[in-house]
Amino acid sequence: MIEQIRGLPHQAGIYQYLDEKGRILYIGKAKNLSKRVKSYFNLTPSLSPKATLSLRIQKMLSETVGLHYIIVENEHDALILENSLIKQLKPKYNILLRDDKTYPYLYVDMDETYPRFELTRKIIKGKSIRYFGPFSVGARDILDSLYELLKLVQKKSCLKGKKGCLFYQMEQCLAPCEFPIPHETYLPMVTQGIEWIQNKRKLIKQLEAKMEFYAESLRFEEALVLRDRIDRITKSELTSQIDLASTENYDVFAIALNEVRACILRLFIREGKVASSTHDFIPITPYFSIDEAYERTLIGFYGNEKPPIIAPILTAHPFESNDWVQEHLTELFGKKAKIETPQRGAKKELIDLALTNAKELLRTPQPTNEHLLHSIQELLALDSLPRRIEVFDNSHHGGSATVGAMIVYENGRFDKKAYRTYHLHERDEYGQMREMLTRRIEAFEKNPPPDLWVLDGGATLRSLATDLLGSHGIHLDVIAISKEKIDAKAHRAKGSARDILHFAEEPLRLESSDKRLQFIQMLRDEAHRSAITFHKKTKLKIDQTSKLLAIHGISTPKIHRLLDYFGTFDAIAKSDFKTLSELIGAKDAENIQKYYRGNISK
Template identity: 85%
Template sequence: MLDQIRSLPHQAGIYQYLDEKGRILYIGKAKNLSKRVKSYFNLTPTLSPKMTLSLRIQKMLSETVGLHYIIVENEHDALILENSLIKQLKPKYNILLRDDKTYPYLYVDMEEKYPRFELTRKIIKGKGVRYFGPFSVGARDILDSLYELLKLVQKKSCLKGKKGCLFYQMEQCLAPCEFPIPRETYLPMVTQGIEWIQNKRRLIKQLETKMEFYSESLRFEEALVLRDRIERISKSELTSQIDMASNENYDVFAIALNETRACILRLFIREGKVASSTHDFLPLSLSFSLDEAYERTLIGFYGNEIPPIIAPILTAHPFESREWVRDHLTTLFGKKASIEIPQRGGKKELIDLALTNAYELLRTQQPSNESLLYTLQELFKLDTLPRRIEIFDNSHFGGTAPVGAMVVYDNGHFDKKGYRTFHLQSHDEYGQMSEMLRRRIEGFADNPPPDLWVLDGGETLRILAVDLLNSHGVHLDVIAISKEKIDAKAHRAKGSARDILHTDDDTLRLEGTDKRLQFVQMLRDEAHRSAITFHKKSKLKLDQHSKLLSTHGISQAKIHKLLEYYGTFEAIAKSDFETLQELIGAKDAKNIQNCYQEEISK
């Protein structure tokens, strides 16, 4: 390794530190690979970490036995490649943030004769377009509220008609499609809508008045809908007495720490007022670095698309790669990006506001099952506290309609938006799990790996998962749970089932009353429920398609042959005549095409 370090090129690139098992410990970037990597080590008299480095870096280097590097054209490419590889490979000493989602904006095009409010995540062409946001939550609720409280043109298509529709009859629209409504009469409603977006307290007051009316009229279901909507709109609001005395925009990023966690808070200032805020928590561990946390936060938030509103960026702390990130965002935005660390004045007040709220979130929002997760980490000897867990199970009926399901448990609850289902080709449990896990690994670039995988199966499937991950250079904790057998039957009774837990070092049989076992059983049962539900839907669809082909004279044997070849009925429906003819003959091929043509024409 010493000779390799001495011969590193003086070019931009990324470097990877590897442990004795060849697993990636850390991925870093460099304008000059030779200078950067050498800055970590004393090269004489023997290779050793520099004592001036942080304890985190010294610990990482003490585990390092190998080095890989990739040369790129420039610093910008190095930053992009580093970010992509960290998301895919989840190195032990890098920070992985999952907040890569884009936040919606509300916009209105004032050049239209009758402007309407709409949602967008991208830039809309037009000189008269005004944007509001971004909104972490409540954007759809705000939009729905505007159309319920104001007599705006409800749908884009409404203006194409020539007669007032149901919205006019419900007194929710002035019907400019039928009546000569002057633009001057219409625009004050748009102005009112803008005011409510910018001052959500006034919008909430209007909604509360309407909710009370529904309640007094005994329309309780409608009142409950408004109550929930008010709650979601309120979540995006962070009240502040700060008056910027200007109409400036800022994106503010602050990271606060306590003994166990970090809170990353994003604060969006629009036209001198707090528009919305959002936050995430990050566990403190050996991998944590404030410098890297800011870098990952900014790169993850802005992604690879130009935001509708490009605002100067304020951060609460300086960070090492600020110039790298600024240059990357300059390239992305097509204009010079600004990243400041204000020390005084109104901008510093914004930083203080963000930090104050971040510390308050750390104090008040404690994970409900944090202690249980720590006991799981200790029991299973996990490298990472398992805050985010993906659980896999597959289902089929006699080899028919094989499917798989992945459910996600994240910070104390099941994350339904993270669930995934898979149509599978394999007919045995091993092949099905292999197919499902391969597809999940291929998606790590867009949806980063979790802290832990849990498989419904035995040691063989656990080893399969570990081998697949290692073959892709990903180090991820994996456990499996297999059902206890009583009289050759699976026993699932909660509180008494002693299911077997398979870990990297051991096979565990915990008491049925053990909270740790019951937690893993709960995860397994949710994955099983999801897989069974998806299988039932798939089997019903399969039976419907099979019956359809049978009524057109296609035998079950030939249907099975087609499914073996094409995989799905959708693929059969789209297949060409020549291939069908080779598989089942010209007559049946013609019948199949006629069958699906009839379905399309219905």
């Protein structure tokens, strides 16, 4: 390894430190690979970590036995590649943040004859467009409230009609499609909507009055809907007494931490006021670095698309790769990006506000099952605490409607928005699991890996998963859970099932009363429920469509042949005539396309 370090090129790139098993410990970037990597080591009299390094880095280097590197064109490419590889490969000593989703904005195009508010996550073409946001929660609630409280044009298509529609009859629109509504009448409503977006307390006051009216009118369900909406809108912002005495915009990022976790808080200042905020928690491990946390937060938040509103960026702490991130954002924004850590004045007050709220959020209770997760980590010798767990199962009936499901458990609850379902082509259980896990691995760049995989199956499927991960250079804890066999039949007696856990060479059998086994069984059962539910929906669709196709002369074996090849009826509908002809013949291919064209036209 010492000769490899001495021979490193003086070029930009990324480097990877590997342990004795070939697993990636850390991925870093460098303007000059040779200088950067050499800064970690003493090369004489023997290779050793420099004593001036932090304990975290010294520990990492003590485990390092191998080095890989990739040369790129420039520093910007190095930053992008580093971020992409960290997401996909989840190195032990890097920080992995999941919050790289885009947040919605509200916007209004003032060039329209009758402007209306809409949601967007991207820049909309137009010279007179005003954006508001981003919003972590409540954007749709704000939009719905504006259309309920103001008689705006409700939908784009409304103006194409020539007569007032149901919205006009419900007194929710002035119907400019039918009546000559003057701008002097319409535009004040747009101005009112903008004021409510910028001062959500005024909007909430209007909603509370409407909620009270519903309650007094005994319309309790409608009142409850408004109550929940008010709650979501309230959560989207922090209250502040800070007066910037200006109409400036800022994106503020602050990280506070205690012994066990860190809180990352994002605060969005628009036209001198707090527009919204969002936060995430990440665990504090021996490998935590606040410098890397800021870098990952900024890169993840802005992503790879220019945001609708570009604001100066304030961070609560300086961080090592500030210049790298600033250069990357400058290229992304198409204008000079500015990242600073203010030390005084109104901008410092914004930093203090963000830090105060981040520290307050740290005081909120952690998930109640934290102790149980630590116990499972110790029992199964997991590399990391399984805070986020993905569980896989598949389902079919006689080889038809073969599907798979992935469920996600995080922060003490099932994250149903993160669930995924898969149409599978393979016939056997092994092939189905391989197909599903391969597709999940291929999606790691967009949706990073969790802390733990749980498979419904035995040691063979667990080995399959670890082999697949290893072939992609990913180290991820994997366990499998299989049913106890009694007289060659699965024993599933409620309350007494002793399922078997597979995580090492020897299987583990726990008592049915063991809370750790019950927790993993709960995860497996939820994945099974999700797979069965999706299978039933798929089977119903197949049966219904098969009957319709049979009427058009397509036999059941040919339908199965098409499904085996294409996977879904949607794919069959979009297929080309040549492929269909090769599979089932020209006449039936023509009937298939006639059938789907008929459905589309309807």
